[in-house]
Amino acid sequence: MKAVSHLAESRAQSGGFDVMRLREDFPILKQKVHGKPLVYLDNGATSQKPQSVIDALNHYYTAENSNIHRGVHHLSERATAAYEAAREKIRRYINARSDREIIYVRGTTEGINLVTQSYGRSFLKSGDEIIVSAMEHHSNIVPWQILCEQVGAKLRVIPINHDGEIVMEEYHRLLTDRTKFVSMTHVSNALGTIVPVKEMVASAHALGVPVLLDGAQAVPHLRVDVQDLDCDFYAFSGHKMFGPTGVGVLYGRAELLEKMPPYQGGGDMISLVTFEKTHYNVLPYKFEAGTPHIAGGIGLGAAIDYLLALDWNALAAHEHRLLSYATDLLTDIDGVRIIGTAKEKAGVLSFVLDHVHAHDVGTILDQEGVAVRAGHHCAMPVMQRFGVPATTRASFAFYNTTEEIDVLAQAIHRVRKVFG
Known part of the structure; x- marks a missing residue:
């Protein structure tokens, strides 16, 4: 089984980017929807x-399916080797120092919850302040609110301007000796804004404050280097990449993970394990209770192979x-207003x-074969900031074309014609 397709490989070797071949x-892109x-x-x-x-998922289930880390038989050893090889691929992909710093989770949401409940409940107390931005996904708001209720901490929010950018002066104003944690998105899921996280991490670290970055929307579009960003935690999901x-x-930085209690x-x-006391495993396994998504980890490794060949x-x-083409094209349509510039x-x-709800827009676009997202995008505060109930969101990947934007x-x- 080849981990990387011939097409991706050939384009990487030629130094070009032939989207039609990719x-x-x-x-799935070959199918039709509503005949289109x-x-x-x-x-x-x-x-x-x-x-x-x-193919990697199919290969695991047809040739290697077994539980990992526990068996001495052939299948278990092969599955364990493939799963741990994928962990090493992830480490290299984000340039972590050690695979001890790579924890498998279900997705970005669980990664953030792990930090709030393990680090947060251990090291934050009443009166401490946590900073997030006004453009966060609910997954980087609600877990911190739960933590604040548990320990008596307070949530502080960095405002964004009318373009959907962080107001840096306000961020620096909010950073005080009461600040004990900063958690923010790297790329906004609702606006697409690339946040200047490296600068913001440095400002927080100047006060000894650790930083978590939500990288769910960053890893498909940006080459992420956690050592260069100097962040303390970085969470992302496989299915978006x-x-x-x-x-x-x-x-997570190993020195922080070592101090944190298990999440589950x-x-x-x-x-x-004895009835008197349990001793926990070493990193990263201390945070990986139960049988994991073995096929998922192996499949994520295959996705990284594919991406690295581009x-x-x-x-x-x-x-x-x-993005530039779509912005120009939609801006020229009467009644369209871009949210996030x-x-x-x-x-x-x-x-x-104008005068058309995002769900109606999304429904008619679907009839034309166009799949977009319509709603608040799990970012209700963003919608409130811009005074809209919902938006229609077109989000792009490298396999999209200008013809599709047409x-x-x-x-x-x-x-517009349907709604007069």
Whole structure:
């Protein structure tokens, strides 16, 4: 079984970026919806999977299916080796120092909850302050609110301007000796804003404050280097970066993870259990209770193989062209207003259409074969900030084309015609 498709490999070798050839790696893109070619622009919700990832999942279940870390038989050893090899691929992909710092989780949400309940409940107390931004996904708001209720801490929110950018002066004002944690998105799922996280991490560290970054929307579009960012924790999901659902990663500095208690108890996170006392396993297994999503981890490794075979400079340039083209095209449509106009953006174009609810827009676009997201995008405070109940969000991946954006624009014109 080849971990990386010939098409992705050949483009990386030639140094080019042939999107039409790469699209052949994604079988789902060949189908029709309502009799029309599928135009998949909902990558911010989940990405499609290349054949190599599908093959990796199939190979595991047909040739290696077994539980890991516990068996001495052949299948268990092969499954364990494949699962741990994927962990090492993840480490290299984000440039962590050690695979001890790579914790498998179900996704970004669980990674953030792990930090709030393990680090937060251990080291935060009444009167401490936690800083988040006004553009966070609910997964980076609600867990901190729960923690605040548990320990008596307070949540502080960095405002954003009318373009959807962090107001840096307010961030620096909020950073005080009461600040004990900062948690923020790297790329906004609702606006596409690329947050200047490296600068913000440095400011927090100047006061000795640890930082978690929500990288769910960053890892499909940016090459992430956790050592360069100097963050303390970084969480992301496999399914948004062309891997399986139900698997994700929490990166944490080893020195912090060593001090944190387990998030959950059960099998594999222990080294010795007696009724008098339990001794916990070493990192990263201390945080991985029970049988994990083995196939998911292996599939995520295959997705990383695929991504690393691409020319990332060409990929970034292609995605930038897509976003610029879509922004220009939609801005010219009467009644369309773009929500989120930051100078630095990645992969997301949210908009509203005058006098038409986003759900109606999404429904008619679906009839034209165009898949977008309509709603609040698990970011209700963002909607409140811009005074809208919901937006329609087109979110792009490297396999999208300008021709597909033309179809999107034509479908929006049809919406305008339907609603007069």
